[in-house]
Amino acid sequence: MAQTSPPHPQTQLQHNFVLSPITALEFYLAGPSSSYLLAGEDTWLKIYDVATSHLVNQLRVFRSQPIHGIHAWKSEDGTSTTEGAFLIWGGQSVMVLSPSLVKSLIQGTALPELPTEFQVPDWIYDGILFSSNGEVQGALVTAHNEIVTLTLSSNGNLFQLGPVVSPSRPILYSANLTFLGNGTILVAGGTVFGEIIVWKFHLDSSPPPQWEVLYVFTGHEGSVFGVTISPEIEVAPGSKIRLLGSCSDDRTIRIWDITDRQLAVTQNGGEIDSKTLGEARETGFGGNSEVKEENKNDSTRGVAVAMGHLSRIWHVKFGEYTPGLEGPINVYSFGEDTTRQRWELSLDLAGSQGPKGALKHCTTDSCHSGKNIWSAAVSNREGQASFIATGGADGKIVISGGNPTPGLDGGYEEFDLSLAFDDVLEQIQRNSETPSMDPLPKGNAKHAFQKYAFLSDSRVITTTSPGRIFAAGIQETPKWKEIQLPDEVVADLRSYNVMKSVAMDTVVLGSSAGNIYLLQHGKSIRLVGKLSGKIQDVLPLVGAGVQDWQAVITVLGDDRAYILSYNALTDEATIGGLTLSLPEHYIATAAAQVGSTIILGSRVGVVTLYPPSEDNTDTIPPGYSCRDPKTKDAITAIVPLPGSSSDFLTTCRDGKYRIYSLGKENCAFTLYHEISPPMGMIEGAWFTSTEKPELILHGFKGKQFIHYNDTTSTVLASIECGGAHRSFDVISPRTNPNAFRLIFTKSSHLRFYSQPSASLRTLKEGGHGREIRAVACSATFKYIATAAEDTIIRIWTYSPTRPGIKCLATLEKHSSGIQSLQWLGDDCLISSAGSEELFVWRITQIDSHYETLAVKCEAVWNFCTKDKDLRIMSFDTSNVSSGGVNHELAIALSNSTVHTYSYNPKSGEFEFGSEARYTGACPMQLRYMPNGEDIMVAYTDGRLAIWTRPLYEPPPQAEMKLANKAPLGMGLLVKLHQSSIKSLDAVSPRGGRWIIATGGDDNALIITELGLDDMGKYKVGGRYRVSSAHGAAVTGLRIVRNEEDLIEVVTVSNGQRIKLWRAEPGRDGRGMRISLQDNKYSGIADAGDVEVISSGKVMVGGVGLEVWDFNPLK
Amino acid sequence: MGKSSKDKRDAYYRLAKEQGWRARSAFKLLQLDEEFNLFENVTRVVDLCAAPGSWSQVLSRVLIKNEKFGRHAWEDREAKFRQSMLKVIPSESKPQENSQQHQETKYVEPRSRPDVKIVSIDLQPISPLPGVITLRADITHPATVPLLLKALDPSHDSETSTNQQAQQPVDLVISDGAPDVTGLHDLDIYVQSQLLFAALNLALCVLKPGGKFVAKIFRGRNVDLLYAQLKVFFEKVNVAKPRSSRASSVEAFIVCINFQPPEGFKASLEEPLGVGGRLSELQQQQQDPISQSEPSKAGDDGITEVILEDLSGSDNKNRWIAPFIACGDLSAFDSDASYKLAADHVSLPPVQPPTAPPYKRAIELRRQNGGAYGKPVVSK
């Protein structure tokens, strides 16, 4: 290392991108037609246009504090053109964005200087702005039930904080403020011990400040995590009530009456009753610490209680209601279980005890992945439907509600009908002009709906047990008519029939007598053929053609399937020109044509090819047939991939969909992709005909019917239908899957559901819903994989332009938290987790218009112990010794052992090599040394060991294999950290030297030099420590620069700092100099890993993820 | 997860049951004591956030029953054997020296300590323990100060006395308080720091000069601000991680030695520390700013301590990182490792059932209703 080289410029870290929990949301209704959603993501304020989902602007508000709340205020008396002001807080920080700043933010013009960040003496739970005496003022409520007032300067900037006022100082878990007018603020606080304190604060009183405790509510049995004060609700002309909503650790939601019925406001507040506070007494759970005598009866003001959610409830909010209380009041709750639930509160105002009521549970929407909805907002503007927005720990924002936006919906109506057979009959009789058939008698309990089919977006048809066919045209609501059928057809279709929609305005029917009918809209039904037995099914041949369509017809007990072909030109349908010979006991359940190959799927999961016959015979024998070994459930659909003549997708009742590719000459196919979307049984799939096709699936999940966009991972509709195994049909416009209709039978009624747009819309995409534990980048920086406590692996690409990162695939197979990830090249990924799981994934890019990554699990490590309860903490691979054919794999298990295997990617098999057993301490990090044999392992006891081949000679006759099985020997053991080594990176030898950087639970960064002695044994050159490198454990570390005379290391820590270090030889060529090049706040709590994702960029993963640039200081 | 599966995954959980401790936390206190001799010359102790009471058990057994607990209580024999086999210990430190040091540090206590006083406080009730006064109270509540003073000194009268300083101060205040974490990291860290300040406020009222204070801390964002604030009151502040505390947890313990209240300082419940500006005022008054380069304990292990050049220009005002000390020696069971259980292993029931969570009723109701909350309701 030369001393004379020119000095390197300092290296600097620069924030580039963050995806982290959404911790604050607020609607800003700027004008009658412009609504914005304000979101807090880490230190950033992000402004979205509600109508278009576009990110309008973003602003970094605080230096090192996530935003926890936003209050958008707009002068009530002002005209709609004046902008409002935003009050933003987080932790102890607070900032006001003045109207002029808000204006430039919304318009995207150059921003004036950022206002000052003020510090409040305590944690802030809520804040408001209001105008009082013509001046804009503000107030904050803190975690100790204190009010801090804010004074604004004339240009709307925060100017000064007022004194702190409180009637008593319990620790709160939630608080809410409302301005009552007349210089009065209403405060509600929820305590750790389940109490709720409601008090009033009088602003304008001359010092000392005046306050008054109104109520102390007891009833919750756990910490109160959310309180919300309703607006004044008009229940009758001139009569108003005000409610308080609360939610708690005890899983209940409670509504309280806080209507102020005292006419005169008593101005009696004043001093803290120091005697009561100073008395020696027991407090805590059950102690009702704050309840004084006069508040003993407050809890009779409880209006309603309901229990909901699977875990803790974080927020409760009031939604829309009809003034005069003609309908219920909507209440929303948001929980740790990532659901948003809607409740209807109905009130009875007649009683003498004040209003009493009931909360009725209406809907549960699961909006986010992982755990926790951290923020929620409900817009409340009279005469308009509320918007409801949620922000998750996953960084996603989901929105719903509002009045439908014209143009965005798919032209479908909104209805949900449930009709008895007689209801439909009655409509038919009302609507019919000149019936030529006998009207069906009403009141026959045996009459039932049988099959359903959509003829088009606006026309649906159903067969019935009496053999009659009803059709409905949909204008606003369905209008039922009966289709005129000859008597013999009615008799033929009676009690049994099959019906499928095969093309626009066209269905095919089959009867038990073997007759096949064609029914086209506007035409009479016609018989197109007769087969030898009961028609089992009609399977549209997907991909065969739109005008000239085909269908496969199966007959009970027949070993052949028949092809029905329609010629649009001649308007002729013919059967039997071509037949498919079926394998034994084969029941076909799906059919498609890919290129010129027909593919069938069976009831037990077999996929069978029928390549075009060469000798022009009429009967094609089955070609290659294959069943996924893990399934025996029916294939429900086969769909060719758009723009591909060889790839196709199958859906299966086992809840998975798979993508296969036909091999050369169409004589076989291989699996590329296997995924379980969040539904139990997939019943069908299609691709949108948009510029970028999206994959839409439908199926059942428990009692729900799910309509799902797999490309965006969004549930488009979830309808309670009673469970699988029922007749149904669905339709969506091909370009807009958000519009959706479903018709099905439920308890002998016909249910007909229609939605113009999805109930939930993703405003901003998210990521993992739990802490990321590993980040790994593929060999050429093509893909980034992240893995988290939520057991999910995500594969991303990064682009320097917005939106920064894009998720290409989510891999769900692990059953416990993932510990470690590593790529082999760009197309193979290995992951390890608790429960002794280690999977090898194969990643392929599919050649189709449908942009997706195909992913399948290629191999599963299966040397598990009986209980499968060890964690695979870390692993590494090497292909040095096998000459690149097999991979050597070394894994570190939580029982203090390291195992080596040889992995054969062709067969997907592992062969055990040898074992190394340490003292009992848990291994944390593992790396192969560059020779591909020796293994470096770091342990919880702070030591680093190098395990080598045992040094004994194998007996002359023994095979190499046997020698292999001997336990590994310890080549080196060196103490580095005081306790657990949490992060490690190493760079390759230079002149027989290695440099190892480690980060410990002991806050230290240690650089170790390693070399070989004359005997070829490992030897420590030097150990250099920065003791208090971070304020907390150093949980992620990466060597980002490795040059002749220096290395640079990026470290991250639980202390939420990202640091860049430089290590270079000491001034006199001895020892080592370490300098801290940069030190920045990182928004990622509980950081788990840091990885280089392209030149000059690192990604940090933890609670969310961040991208940082590192560059020479200019 | 089966019962013995937890025994396997968590050696201290198993040991606690075998040795009769109410919680595995007992080992954290024992291991802290091994490193810092916490109980040396100690007769009066306050144990805050003490339920279910394993720390109080330790106090009761050590101070009253005069029992001694050493590393044999948590030693993994096999680890010890493997360590000597793998030469983990001899390669670095001389074992003789080690044991000698060990003996030296084992001070000799009189057979029975006179006038032992142990007061334990928690929100949750603590089952009685010999010689321990247990109180149910919220340590963040102002009323807890007089309650504690009265328990320490029955003649204390909160009605008449405006003094919030204990007449007969204590030697040691320990606090293992932790909130139910929400998962919102900065909120959890804040709530934890409030518990720490509440414990410190109580300690400032009852601790005698020279006394010790030990409390749980979350090592997360801005923990260095907290360290610096504690340093205002104590000569030595270390952050310690016992081997029985999981490496994967943010938990650690702040060990503050030699209580030296700043000149003229009076603990006050009207002006508690932790909120408001009182602490930072005290920090400003402090004579010498604390320097980061305090020699660390591990300085003699052959690793070169680097003199760091800080070019980052970051503002470290009011920040200080307390030296880290791992405790519980190397042969201690590893709380992160999985252990093999003997073939005839019988999983013992816990010494005390855990306290009922507030959502207990919700779980019961769910069970009654067969899994869901009431009948499912049709959406829309």
Ligand SMILES: C[S@@+](CC[C@H](N)C(=O)[O-])C[C@H]1O[C@@H](n2cnc3c(N)ncnc32)[C@H](O)[C@@H]1O
């Ligand atoms: C980890 S446990 C303590 C275990 C205890 N050291 C032992 O060894 O058994 C934490 C305790 O803190 C208590 N705690 C939390 N907040 C408290 C508060 N504000 N006042 C008193 N105790 C509190 C909880 O009730 C809980 O029992």
